Amino acid sequence: MKVPKLAIFNREHEIVTPPSIEQAALRSDRFRLERESDWRRLEGILARLEKGRLRTLPDEDLLALPALYRMAASSLAVARETSLDAATLSYLESLVQRAWFQVYGPRYGLFAWMRKFLGGQLSRAIRAIWLDICIALFVMVAGAVTGWLLVAQDTEWYFRLVPGQFTDSRVPGASREVLLDTLKVEESASGLSAFAAQLFTNNAGVSILAFALGFAFGIPSLMLLVHNMAVLGAMLWLYNSQGLAWEFAAWLSVHGTTELFAILLAGAAGMHIGRKMAFPGTQSILAAAAQSGQRAAQVMVGVVMMLIFAALLEAFPRQLAGTEARATIGIFMLLFWAAYFFFYGRETTLKSGTAP
Template sequence: MNDRVIKSYRFREERETDWHRLDHIIKKAEARGSAGLSDEDMAALPGLYRQAVSSLSVARSISLDQNVIAYLESLTARAYFFVYGSRTRMGERIVQFFRTDWPAAVSGAWRPTLLAFVCLFGPALLAFILTLNDSEWFWTFHSGWESRNPNATYAELRDTLYTEDTDIIDLLSAFAADLFSHNSRIAIFAFALGFAFGIPTAVLLAYNGVYLGSFYAVFWAKGLGYELTGWLFIHGVTELFAVILAGAAGFMIGGAAAFPGRHSRLEALRLRGEKAGNVIAGAVVMLFIAALIEAFGRQLINNDVVRYAFAGTSLILWLTYFYLPRRQPGDRA
């Protein structure tokens, strides 16, 4: 019994300094996050963790004091998450998502984004040309009754692009919520359907494209193309960009399923899915912003020049945010 006590005392005396240092680093990280650790602490953390794990293994094998074993088990469990996992606070994680994760995922997915752009605007252009040359095509692309159709007059169509009633804030709030719900469903469907090699995603984008193109042709034929463009793109830059990104996320999943490369199909889906998840999560945020702009900005701003300025500014901001090269963490100045 005495030998065991002496052995436990010596074992602890030889290693306790490193345990206390590890404990001190973990407490700082728990209080202030990993950003609160110095470079010296970050460099020492993996080695101290491995030493603590080794000490725990030895302590268990020679049946040392149970208090020592319990202390080491707790210490190594706490340290594990900082060595191998992410223990950033929710606020830090959100900031990281918007600062690096989302734009990096979008800029890295430029090929599926370009494909989604073509799948949306290619059919839109085709439907525009067909409807402009024969208005009967409009009814092929639009099921049910649509008041803004080829039979509407110039005045009727123009009245839908402007509003003089500004006492509609409550109505617009409900309208924004409905728009966000509708558009986010389309985006999530475009993403979720990507598992079938991206084919349903392409079909969904094309369907929305022909709807948009034929709708645009009705106004263009009546000489309202300029007015409609401002009315549409004040929110459409953000909304259509989000739909394109959702389609790109679906194509990322479909590409992984169809062409896993050197990885297994499941491994390829896991790797691509993580980046695609960042893309679709950000796209939903964009749709929320677009719904607010559509419900408030588009309805309350009746000046065409302001609408065009707003649309152009939003396009520049999104392109800069996603594609302007930026320094990554760890890059040297």
């Protein structure tokens, strides 16, 4: 017979369990009996929720769920601290994990979340920062006008504003034919997927930077928007000087109405956080930053989606379509985003009584 290492013998040479083990088992049993009814109740509630039978759950059980979860979590902490038996620990760990997902876990799957997010949540978040959007739009227009006027007065400003990768042949003094060649229609889409990935990376970097700089009370975001739009204004002046303003605008509009909208929203989202931190009103600074940050994060998810779509438009329709088709796509996208952001989901907002 195999004798346990901790076993001892009495005078009749019978195996006797040491007192310490008996006490531990007794303590574990007492601990479980004192709380087992609550554990069983919690387990029953979780079983119904996991089977999707929420409607059959009594109101008192639903209201008791958070308290039962905290009680089970406390029991688990005590069980670990006092080194109770492995079966009790395993049971409590499983119970607490299941309860956590029901109390704090996501309520929607990916597709359900996407349907809810795109079905009005994003547009409502964007309408909530309308003041910041107006400020950012004014700054962007002012930046483009400033870039145009600076280059019109002194062409040296063109080389100070426009990045080097855009000044290969697109420079002041270039002929109409040279500039028109940069807007030509490609014969195939070969290699454009890599171009799309590069453009997405660049545009995403600008948008994220505009958003991140908003934490410094929004001022650096405004400066970044001014600089980027000054580049656009300088290039508009260049093509206009050779009578190609319409062709350049059409070439740019395919992706520009989506990309510039995304950059506008990113800058406005960052500025929204900075503005709320600078002027929190009756809230504390931390509370204002948390509330505005949650709203801005929703906007930034939409910005990333827009940038992915803009990169595809920039790499394929813009390169393969003619001037009229480019302008048509650009105008359509402008109307689509404006309608979606500022009108879609408004009826749902009014019905629910939530401020847009």
